[in-house]
């Protein structure tokens with residue numbers, strides 16, 4: 001099925017995404033100048049954001065990945081149960097860690113990751129998140145670098161999936177309400 005069949009609206013255009021990511025990269029480069037910066041990407045949704053952000057960060061930095069499962073199934077809303085699927089390959093002790101995440105919804109996923117990583121004694125620990133749905137928050141999270149605040153709608157594209165597809169789109173789209181039920185009950189990580 002063509003991705004456009006599932007779109008309600010294009011919420012964020014490719015141009016708006018790139019412009020905002022350029023701003024974030026500039027700020028991060030300034031704030032971490034002279035520091036040992038390590039970006040930690042939360043898979044899979046953060047991968048497009050990470051690779052574009054890296055190209056806008058003008059200071060040397062390392063990267064690592066972790067995979068977390070926070071949804072049980074389909075596009076159902078997060079139930080607060082978070083599992084680690086793949087851990088970091090890097091020792092983060094004494095490093096300046098910046099978590100790169102696609103979206104904060106309830107906040108359970110980032111809350112879990114922050115507590116997990118804090119226990120490993122990084123020099124600093126901050127969050128860079130592309131999208132935030134503040135109206136859905138159940139756990140308070142301080143976001144240090146935010147791309148866009150968005151309404152409570154299911155979004156896909158630019159790393160975020162719709163039933164594991166369409167992550168490759170260069171834009172953020174909202175799911176048509178009449179298509180929502182089609183995806184409930186299907187496995188998703």
Ligand code: 5GP
Nearest residue numbers: 070078104105106107108109154155160161
């Ligand atoms: P939280 O734990 O904050 O409720 O959920 C965070 C995770 O849920 C995100 O990393 C993402 O994988 C998923 N998520 C939340 N909202 C959306 C959405 O609108 N679209 C997609 N594709 N994933 C979402």
